[in-house]
Amino acid sequence: MSKALNLLLGLATLVLAILYFSSRKQPEATATSGAAPSKAAADEEYVLIAVSVGNAYWIDARDGFNDAARNLGVQATFTGPQGSDVKQQVDLIETAITRGVKGLIVVPAEPEAVIPSINRAIAAGIPVITQDTDSPKSRRYTFIGTGNFEAGRLGGELLAKEIGGQGEVALLMIPGQWNLEERRRGYEAALGKHPEIKIVAVGNDQAEESQAAAQAKSILQAHPNLAGFGCVDASGGAGAAVAVRDAGKKGKIKIIAMDRNEATLDFVQQGFIQASLAQRSYTMSYLGLRMLHDLNHGRIKMVADWRAAKTCPLPALVDTGAVVITPENVQAFRHVK
Amino acid sequence: MSQTTQRLSQFVQAYREVVILLVLGVACAGFYFAQPGDINRFLTIDNWRVIAVNISTDALMVVGMTLVIIAGGFDLSIGSTVALGGIIACKLMVGGVPILLAVVAGLLAGALVGAVNGFIITKVGVNPLITTLGTMIIVRGLCLVAVQANPVTGLPPSFAKLGETMHLTASFDLPYSVLLMVMTVMAADVLLRHARFLRQVYYVGGNEEAARFSGINVDRVRSFTYILTGVLAALAGIVNASRLISASANAGERAELRVISAVVIGGASLAGGTGTILGAFLGLLLVGVIENGMEILRVNIYMKNVVMGTILILAVTIDRIDWPMLKRIGRWFKK
Secondary structure (H helix, E strand, C coil): CHHHHHHHHHHHHHHHHHHHHHHHCHHHHHHHHHHCHHHHHHCCEEEEECCCCCCCCHHHHHHHHHHHHHHHCCEEEEECCCCCCHHHHHHHHHHHHHCCCCEEEECCCCCCCCHHHHHHHHHCCCCEEEECCCCCCCCCCEEEECCHHHHHHHHHHHHHHHCCCCEEEEEEECCCCHHHHHHHHHHHHHHCCCCCEEEEEEEECCCCHHHHHHHHHHHHHHCCCEEEEEECCCCHHHHHHHHHHHCCCECCEEEEEECCCHHHHHHHHCCCCCEEEEECHHHHHHHHHHHHHHHHCCCCCCCCCHHHHCCCCCCCEEECCEEEECCCCHHHHCCCC | CHHHHHHHHHHHHHCHHHHHHHHHHHHHHHHHHHCCCCCCCCCCHHHHHHHHHHHHHHHHHHHHHHHHHHCCCCCCCHHHHHHHHHHHHHHHHHCCCCHHHHHHHHHHHHHHHHHHHHHHHHHHCCCHHHHHHHHHHHHHHHHHHHHCCCCECCCCHHHHHCCCEEECCCCCEEEHHHHHHHHHHHHHHHHHHHCHHHHHHHHHHHCHHHHHHCCCCHHHHHHHHHHHHHHHHHHHHHHHHHHHCCECCCCCCCHHHHHHHHHHHCCCCCCCCCCCHHHHHHHHHHHHHHHHHHHHCCCCCCHHHHHHHHHHHHHHHHHHCCHHHHHHHHHHHHC
8 A cells, every 4th residue: 555655645746746837837828818809808707606506597597697698708607506505606606716707696595604705706806796695795796686585575465465365375485595585584574464364384395396296285285275375486386386286276276486487487377376476587697797797898987997996886786676477478488489 | 358457457446546546637637728718727726725625524524424334334414414513513602602612512413413323223223324314304404493594693703714724825825624624534544544443444344243253343333433424524514614604504415425426436335344535535536626627617517417427437337347347348339
């Protein structure tokens, strides 16, 4: 084994030596890239770091991000952790900083935990915008989004109206995921204004339609008088609709869904889901990338040099609102026409 | 010809660490030349510091998991223990308990999870996979109950310092988490090679009956591996919390999959009895470098899982390749 150890030490020394020399060469390389502006534009990379990237919710945000990048002729990269572990996300922010991207849009998995890494990016001269979920205590330049609490509150109001201000309701969500907990608080605030409405169950749909359907069916078994489902995340709507369809209670049990994935829109069209709340996630990342690009190229001339003046010309908050998708307007929102 | 392939597979088995280093070298060269743009972003001290920080807490768990797997066990509960350790330590800190005491309490909670795993597996005789699947779900649930999904914040600034870096020279600084990783991995590797008590895990995992007859307290050794893994997972959670200045109930999500993959890539067999800590650590480093390299190459995010899974399968098949197998594959293709 000592032979292996020697080899190992030798290789380690070699790697360190390469590292040392390659990092010394860096300034030279930067100078050459400055001489070729066309190549520099292709090298201008913007990154959108999301959470739970497998979710269909990101289709719109990705489209907006890519469209903006195509219009501007820059690179767009979409990345993020599979789940909602903020540590994985912070790792990706740090990686983006060291590889010298030109701008970051972060969808914080948690507002507090991303503060150090967002601030590090700002300190390194990389502008950062938060999307969907804010990190108000960080040094990010702008927040673009609906605000999760507000989205939840709107959902709660719609649900209350649909069920006529009284009855038992259940929520479907993923407990523990920060942005959804915010939306739940919004739902609770809106429903709390109606003394005749009672939240009797909160189901865990594990971000999956089949799980959502199973949960919704169990909830229907336990609460036969249920008047409505409030779906806090994107997967709940289709799941609740399947449960309501199988129970033969179409239209009797009202469903308010979230977002605009195809499965949800199908059920809206068929009348199982009374309304789905879609955030303007396309607009969020489209605007976000444009703002970052404008900043980098000095196009917003509120002051001559915003970096020197230490004043960011971007708005502090951009509220993109929410769109209510109903059977009347659903056709316009379909991706597959 | 058959001798050559046999020798090759023997070499791969005997010098697993060297083979991983070679693969690592090839991967690094590939990423270096394939990176977009004129600027080198892969082989820089900054980037490698990021890689080191990113794998630093997983590395702590890799140390424990290697021992568990060598002893013939399995532990799915580590990811949940990460969250538990962080939450308990941070909740106590926020409540005014001195930092050191809070950290110790967090580690003890990890030890408790490990002890419960060890007890159920060795004394009740439930399969490790099932046992730790159960504790994984229970512990995650306890974390959610404890904080009701609100991240624990408002930690004392001196605790947050631990997540930062130590300035060695003007241009080089070493993050504490990386220092902790290097010390833990080196100490554990040396101890596993030379300390009598730790060497027992090989006998326990290799041949349980023989180990029992030669007077080894098999249950105690097994339980020890789970307790140590619990403590290290809790430590990982506490280190992460100091880096993120908060602790949340979904910390450590999927950590078990990353850590078990690394240990297996590093040459440990799930049948028990084989594996080294150095190998497992290099396995983790390989995974970390490839993840980082794919970010730099702007590989499609959804493609990453395919790549990582393929590497895992390749790693476990590479030392089974021999001449008869190649002939079988050749015949299969001829059909």
